[in-house]
Amino acid sequence: MRTQQDNEGSGRDDTLTAAARVVRALGTPGAAAAEPGYEQAFDQVEQMVREQLTEVGRHPPEHWRAALRKVREEERRHLPPAGRGWLATALAGGEMAAAVFVEFGCEKIRVSRVTGDTGDAFPSSDVLFEAEWGAPPAGDTSSAGAGNRAAGRIRRLFELASGEPTAEEIDRPLGRTLEQALRRLPEPPDRGGTPVVVAVRAAGWTCLERAVERLAPHTPLLWLRLPAGWPAGGPDDLLAPAPLRRTLWFAAAHVQPSTGAVRVVRQPLFPAGSTATVPGARSAGPLAEVRVRAPSDGGEQPRACAVVVTGAVGDAPADWHAVRADRLLLPAAGPATLRYRLDGPGRVRLLYDGGHRPESTVWSTLLGRLPRGLAPPLPLDLVLAVETAVRRRQGAAQLATRVRRAKAVVEAVRDGSRHPESLRVALIGYRDHLPLAGPGDTSPLHYRTGFRPVTAALRILDEWEPSPLHHDFATGLEHVPYELRSWQDRWRPGSLRGLIVVGSRPPHPHSRPPQAVRRRAPVRVCPDRLDWGTTLTRLRHEQRLHCLALVDEPDWMDDDGEPLVARWARQAWAHIGTQGCFDAHEDPRRVVTGLLPDTRSRTDDAGPSGLALASGPPESWLP
Numbered sequence: 241m242r243t244q245q246d247n248e249g250s251g252r253d254d255t256l257t258a259a260a261r262v263v264r265a266l267g268t269p270g271a272a273a274a275e276p277g278y279e280q281a282f283d284q285v286e287q288m289v290r291e292q293l294t295e296v297g298r299h300p301p302e303h304w305r306a307a308l309r310k311v312r313e314e315e316r317r318h319l320p321p322a323g324r325g326w327l328a329t330a331l332a333g334g335e336m337a338a339a340v341f342v343e344f345g346c347e348k349i350r351v352s353r354v355t356g357d358t359g360d361a362f363p364s365s366d367v368l369f370e371a372e373w374g375a376p377p378a379g380d381t382s383s384a385g386a387g388n389r390a391a392g393r394i395r396r397l398f399e400l401a402s403g404e405p406t407a408e409e410i411d412r413p414l415g416r417t418l419e420q421a422l423r424r425l426p427e428p429p430d431r432g433g434t435p436v437v438v439a440v441r442a443a444g445w446t447c448l449e450r451a452v453e454r455l456a457p458h459t460p461l462l463w464l465r466l467p468a469g470w471p472a473g474g475p476d477d478l479l480a481p482a483p484l485r486r487t488l489w490f491a492a493a494h495v496q497p498s499t500g501a502v503r504v505v506r507q508p509l510f511p512a513g514s515t516a517t518v519p520g521a522r523s524a525g526p527l528a529e530v531r532v533r534a535p536s537d538g539g540e541q542p543r544a545c546a547v548v549v550t551g552a553v554g555d556a557p558a559d560w561h562a563v564r565a566d567r568l569l570l571p572a573a574g575p576a577t578l579r580y581r582l583d584g585p586g587r588v589r590l591l592y593d594g595g596h597r598p599e600s601t602v603w604s605t606l607l608g609r610l611p612r613g614l615a616p617p618l619p620l621d622l623v624l625a626v627e628t629a630v631r632r633r634q635g636a637a638q639l640a641t642r643v644r645r646a647k648a649v650v651e652a653v654r655d656g657s658r659h660p661e662s663l664r665v666a667l668i669g670y671r672d673h674l675p676l677a678g679p680g681d682t683s684p685l686h687y688r689t690g691f692r693p694v695t696a697a698l699r700i701l702d703e704w705e706p707s708p709l710h711h712d713f714a715t716g717l718e719h720v721p722y723e724l725r726s727w728q729d730r731w732r733p734g735s736l737r738g739l740i741v742v743g744s745r746p747p748h749p750h751s752r753p754p755q756a757v758r759r760r761a762p763v764r765v766c767p768d769r770l771d772w773g774t775t776l777t778r779l780r781h782e783q784r785l786h787c788l789a790l791v792d793e794p795d796w797m798d799d800d801g802e803p804l805v806a807r808w809a810r811q812a813w814a815h816i817g818t819q820g821c822f823d824a825h826e827d828p829r830r831v832v833t834g835l836l837p838d839t840r841s842r843t844d845d846a847g848p849s850g851l852a853l854a855s856g857p858p859e860s861w862l863p
Contacts, residue, residue, distance in 0.1 A: 255296045260307035261401040261444060262293075262394060265346050265468040292394040314444050325481040327437060327462055331356040331363045332482030332585045339461070340425060340434050341365070341475045342418075344452045345441045345468070346397055349373050349414075351421045352474050353434075362563070362586020363482065365474040368424040373417035374400070403447045410451040418455055435461035439475065442468050480516040482585045487512045488563060490530045490578075491547045492854040493610065494861065495659065501613045504557040505854050505861040509548065509580055509588070516582045526582045527591075532852035534570035544570050544852040545599050545606060546578060548588055553862075557607055564588050565599035565606075568852070574655035575855040606851060619735040620657060621691060623727075624650060625668040625720045626701070627743030628687070629709045639706040645790060645824055646742040647698050652828035653738075653835060654694050661858070665697035666690055666730070668723060670716050671707035673748070679768050684716025685723055691730060711745070712796065713763045713805050717816075718747035718772035724779055731783065738786045738835050739779075742824075744794050746812035747772050754808040763805060773815055780818065786835055789817030792824035 330336040336356050343350040350370040356363055374396055399405060422428070438460040442448045445468060464478070471477045489506035496503075509528040516526070534542040546568050551560035563586055570576045571594075579591040590596060626646050630638040654660045669687025686707065689700055724739070731737055750771045753763035766772075779785045791813050797806040813821050822831050854861050 255402065256299055256303060256307045257310060258398055258401040259293055259296045260304070260311045261468065262397045263308065264311050265397060265401075266394075293398050311444065328479045328482035331479060332485060336435065338434050340436045341439060341478070342421070342436060342456065343439045343441060343475060344414075344448070344456070345470045346400060346445060346448065347372050347374050347393075348470055349417050349421050350474070351424055354475065354479070363479050363584075364586075365476055367474045369421040371417055371420065373414050400448060401445055405447055407447075407451065407454070410447060411455060414451050415455050437462045437464065439464040439466055439478065441466045441470060444468070476584055476587065479584045482515065484510060484512050484514045484582075484585055486550045486552070488582075488588060489549050489551070489560075490580075491549045491557070491560065491851070492532055492861070493535070493851040494854045499613070502611055503863065504607065504610065504851070505863055506549065507854070507861050510582050514582055516584045516587070528580045528582075530578050530580075531575045531856040532570070532578060533575050533855045534572065535850065535853055542570055542572055543850070544568050545601070545850045546590070546596075546852050547599075547603065547606065548580065549603065550586075558604070560603065562603035564590070565601070565603070566590055566596045567599045568592065569595035570852070610851070619662045619664070619732045620653070620738070621664050621666070621731050621735045622650065622653060622738045622740065623666045623668060623724065624697075624701075625670060625717070625739065625741045625743075626704070627671070627715055627717065627745070628669045628704060628707045629671045629715055630706045631709050636706050639704065642742055642792065643701055643704065645828075646740070647701060648828040649740055649742070649790060649831055650694060650698065652832045656829065656832060660694075663694055664691040665694055666692070667697055667701060668720055669704055670720060672710040672715050673767055675710050683719060685719050688723075711764060712761045713745060713802075713809070714748040715743065715745045716748070717741065717743060717745075718750075718766050718770045719768075721772050721775040721779055722770055724783070724785070725775065728783070736786070736835075737784055738788065740788045740790065741816055742790045744792050746809045746816070749808070754804045763808075776816065787816060787818045788831060788835065789813050789821045790824055790826070790831060791821065
């Protein structure tokens with residue numbers, strides 16, 4: 241027989257240590273009070289002890305801390321238990337087909353049958369019997385009422401932790417309940433072919449440990465001595481040290497942007513060999529994250545199915561086995577991050593703040609609903625024009641603020657699009673005309689970048705340098721529409737085309753400039769006499785261009801500034817931002833609402849079988 245026990249000590253514990261054992265067994269907030277910084281926990285411990293265990297008396301926090309630390313250190317001496325690791329590995333590795341677990345706690349007895357890893361299923365446990373052994377008989381009404389029952393429970397635990405009951409007082413109820421439990425087994429434990437494991441969840445409770453030694457089956461395969469506590473649901477925690485034999489994956493749907501082809505992809509969560517959290521250990525256990533998107537179901541908060549599967553790398557999706565499935569409420573715009581924790585072989589826990597519930601649809605049905613293809617989504621080509629001219633004293637800080645707002649708008653477009661991989665971004669940086677510039681002397685467009693992926697474009701935007709401000713009331717923005725006239729070959733066929741302008745001053749007028757009344761500086765017409773308004777109108781119609789503007793208004797646009805120039809400037813910005821002209825402090829998600837409704841698939845599909853859509857870097861997903 242393998243053994244994992246160390247029954248040192250045989251005397252009675254002092255009252256403070258016994259009370260600390262009760263606190264640890266009940267899992268009260270005071271159980272954390274052994275650590276510095278938990279002074280508030282002592283008040284709760286003192287209140288419970290003062291009300292239920294008057295003989296313990298009052299003790300200063302340092303005495304409580306010493307007693308709790310003594311109990312905890314004794315428990316830690318048995319973690320991680322080598323016997324438990326051997327047992328879990330034998331079951332998870334298929335060396336042991338099944339085992340019968342007989343668990344003894346401070347209040348309960350439980351008998352379970354645990355089956356090993358069969359290759360098609362992970363280890364699992366079935367509870368055959370569970371009942372209290374130390375509770376008063378059913379007909380005993382001497383402690384009626386919830387308060388009295390709770391007081392009686394704490395009193396019984398304290399007496400047991402103190403070692404007060406005699407062997408006969410423990411053996412009688414413990415043996416009676418154990419006899420009922422063993423009757424549930426298909427064969428006697430001493431003569432059956434299934435090995436028996438005895439687990440005593442009462443390390444340090446000497447009188448109970450000795451009673452179990454007298455009454456438990458005499459030929460167990462393994463004897464485990466564990467800290468006081470009672471995990472709900474069965475002995476699954478004893479399988480936590482078992483390594484995974486097969487990788488656990490997250491399965492999702494992926495729609496090819498160019499063709500609309502649908503396929504199932506997967507991302508590894510926990511590779512083979514991973515082990516789960518060991519209760520009582522210092523580490524919190526392995527966590528894995530995956531980023532997903534919601535399929536389009538027409539609702540404000542769409543639902544999607546998140547499925548964890550297992551299968552070899554070369555297996556087809558039809559050969560995968562579902563380990564866990566949940567129906568989620570996901571944000572309608574932008575990706576969501578799901579976190580999973582490994583609790584044992586084949587047991588994962590979903591950590592997600594959004595609404596979710598178990599999904600009952602089997603994997604084969606979800607897979608069968610997956611269409612072969614969807615109409616491809618509209619590609620999105622976005623031109624971002626940013627004013628780089630700033631006042632000398634504000635310099636790089638003002639441009640950095642403007643760039644940060646521009647990047648936030650682009651990211652809002654990407655996060656709000658149901659197919660962000662179809663987004664491309666081109667950049668145009670414009671500045672002021674030189675003070676004495678004539679027609680055709682210089683172009684105010686000093687930064688030009690063709691269409692690029694979002695990440696690359698935003699990286700280039702961070703490298704821009706500020707340019708000096710030469711004019712109070714206007715800048716060289718009028719050259720941007722003329723630049724876009726030659727872009728017919730750059731747009732993708734059938735793409736949704738957008739222009740987002742981020743700046744402060746409007747473009748120079750083509751003619752008849754407004755009159756400044758408080759400042760001596762005039763409003764100059766464009767040196768090249770560009771009729772930007774007419775050109776922009778043609779672009780909207782001929783190239784189906786959607787235009788937005790994000791404006792940080794200069795001080796002269798206030799009511800006490802230049803009223804005539806301000807009215808002209810607002811009219812100019814309204815003409816530029818036909819689909820929306822917004823203040824620079826506006827929420828970027830609201831800015832792009834006029835652009836996003838057209839980025840859905842042409843069929844406005846209900847999503848590929850309800851599976852969550854893969855998000856994040858494409859290289860992180862495998863077919």
